[in-house]
Amino acid sequence: MSETSDTPREEWDDDVAAEESIDEVEETDVEEPEAEDADDVEESDEAPVAVVEEEGDDEVEEIDPVEEFKRSLRGQLGEWYVIHSYAGYENRVKSNIESRNVSLNMEDYIFQVEVPTHTVQEFKSGKKVPVKERVLPGYVLVRMDLTDESWAAVRNTPGVTGFVGLSNKPSPLSIDEVAKLLAPEPTEEAKKATAKASTGPAVEFEIGESVTVMDGPFATLPASVSEISPESQKLKVLVSIFGRETPVELSFNQVSKI
Structure with missing residues (x-):
């Protein structure tokens, strides 16, 4: 009797366990794909927005190099003056002024010396070669605070024949004039586009x-x-x-x- 009655009980327990296992499998199969689908939807919604914003930022950040150069000039100390020198000795005069600036302790008044140049194409051995050429032969630019002492330091430099303007009161260049002489040159691509258009x-x-x-x-x-x-x-x-x-x-x- 006992063996006969125990067998249905064991089978019933096995059936209940099987049903619970099936329920767990069904819950897992249904719920996990729904969560993954939701994540996929959120990611696909966000990605295009990020790309659009980045492209918009790139367009806004385009800067005219000449205008950027002018802004930098406005933040510099001193003003730009033009001095006469002997043609062909511009770089030597530049070095002489820089040396005297240190030896006379004028660094607080004389800040920068430049010989304006631009790039031209010359034919050498049948090929075009870029060559740096002086924009203003016989002239050198100096950025300085003009005082009697700084004027004398520059004026008495070997190779300098004088300032442009009145002998005792030189005229500084405007921002636009300095930019025309010292602003970065356009890229090769920009030059080609300009040449093609003209x-x-x-x-x-x-x-x-x-x-x-x-x-x-x-x-x-x-x-x-x-x-x-x-x-x-x-x-x-x-x-x-x-x-x-x-x-x-x-x-x-x-x-x-x-």
């Missing part, structure tokens, strides 16, 4: 002809043609700068006939 039919010039400079630090200034190089499509013109005629080399498309 490319037109060949223009014939004559020695002594009056033209207007259309590009570079002397844009809008009148000039006269002194040399013509048809093979390189370049002109050498004379521009009146600080009361002195200064030779400047330009491409044909950087000047316009008057």
Whole structure:
């Protein structure tokens, strides 16, 4: 009797355990995919928003390098002055001023000395080679607080023939004038884009002809043609700068006939 009655009890317990196990499996199979789907939905909603914001930030952060340079100039000490030197000795004069600045303890008054240059393309051995060329032959720029002592320190430097302006009261350059002479040059890509936009039919010039400079630090200034190089499509013109005629080399498309 006891063996017969125990068998149904054991089978019933096994059935209950099996049903509970099935319930647990069903709950696991149903709930976990729902949680994963919810996470996937949240991630897919957020990702496009982040990309749009980053692209918008990149567009806003584009900065004109010339305007950025002008802002930096406004935060600097002193003002920029132009001094005469012997043509071809500009870098030596720069070194002489910097040496005297230290030896005379004038660092609190004389802050920076620069020889403005720009890059031009020259043909060497049949190839175009970038070469640094002085923008203002015979001139050097000095950033300084003008006092009697700082004026004398610069004026009495070997190779310096004087300041531009009145002999005892030089005239400082404006921010725009300094930017034209010292601002960073445009990238090669920007130069190519400008050249492509300004490319037109060949223009014939004559020695002594009056033209207007259309590009570079002397844009809008009148000039006269002194040399013509048809093979390189370049002109050498004379521009009146600080009361002195200064030779400047330009491409044909950087000047316009008057």
